[in-house]
Amino acid sequence: MSRVAAVDIGTNSTRLLIAEGDQERARASIVTRLGEGVDRSGTLSDAAQQRVLDVLAGFRATIEEHRCEHAAAAMTSAVRDAANGGAFAARVEEALGFAPRILSGDEEARLTYAGATYGRDGDFLVIDIGGGSTELVLGGTGFHVSTQIGVVRHSERHLHSDPPTAAELENLTRDVHEILMAHVPVRLREIRVNAIAVAGTPTQSAAIDLGLDEYDPNRVEGHILTASRLRELLVQTAGLKLAERRGITGLDPERASVIVAGIAILLEVIDCFDLDQVEASEHDILWGLARSTTEGT
CATH class of the missing domain: 3.30.420.150 (Exopolyphosphatase. Domain 2)
Structure with missing residues (x-):
């Protein structure tokens, strides 16, 4: 049974789940407010980006500690709405050591339904x-x-x-x-x-x-x-x-x-x-x- 890490870089919080099959091995959720001001400015602020990157450094250490065989990260509304979302994704890849996915709204909905209704x-x-x-x-x-x-x-x-x-x-x-x-x-x-x-x-x-x-x-x-x-x-x-x-x-x-x-x-x-x-x-x-x-x- 493989151990997997999932990272959700959301508009308000940055979260981590480490799971093995149906068992949760670790979880963390930290309010980072990445989307602060995006509705008005159309860009991710430097301060908001840094808050997330600081959290991701800790998440990377946790993922490595748990010896996860698979890992994935998803970024949602704030990143897909921001003009500098792509540049931020590159910084996230450097922080985590693996490439994140910028989800479309349809992909976000599909993955949310799959998670909520499993079993x-x-x-x-x-x-x-x-x-x-x-x-x-x-x-x-x-x-x-x-x-x-x-x-x-x-x-x-x-x-x-x-x-x-x-x-x-x-x-x-x-x-x-x-x-x-x-x-x-x-x-x-x-x-x-x-x-x-x-x-x-x-x-x-x-x-x-x-x-x-x-x-x-x-x-x-x-x-x-x-x-x-x-x-x-x-x-x-x-x-x-x-x-x-x-x-x-x-x-x-x-x-x-x-x-x-x-x-x-x-x-x-x-x-x-x-x-x-x-x-x-x-x-x-x-x-x-x-x-x-x-x-x-």
């Missing part, structure tokens, strides 16, 4: 809310879309006050709603399937709901978030200043700046598909990337 029977709606884009995949229909909706992107666009004003939140939700209406056909919004939500917004929301003093992925995995509970969490988080939000039990302080936008976006997706609840999952694009690497797909 499950049936079709699902998989929701992946990232820093710069949100991927939606509806199993059994062939539908998948990568939208320009993201927690970093939409926080920077709309949430300028501390705490955000009601008008700012309204503008954010209207923006997200309009994008979803433009990208999700009406007939698909009416299909009833179970939904799995991956990435930081649902897992952090689950940790808050569970009141976890220390993050426990085993308790977060499969936790049900109802629409009504998410609305309560939105009111709670949006009503606090950033410094106060950092102290919420269960919330990683580094994600406090984007959790309001994240929950608002998740609620808009839930409303779009007329859902009552979603299941939070730790099995995301990292698992899809790891399995595609070992399976050669």
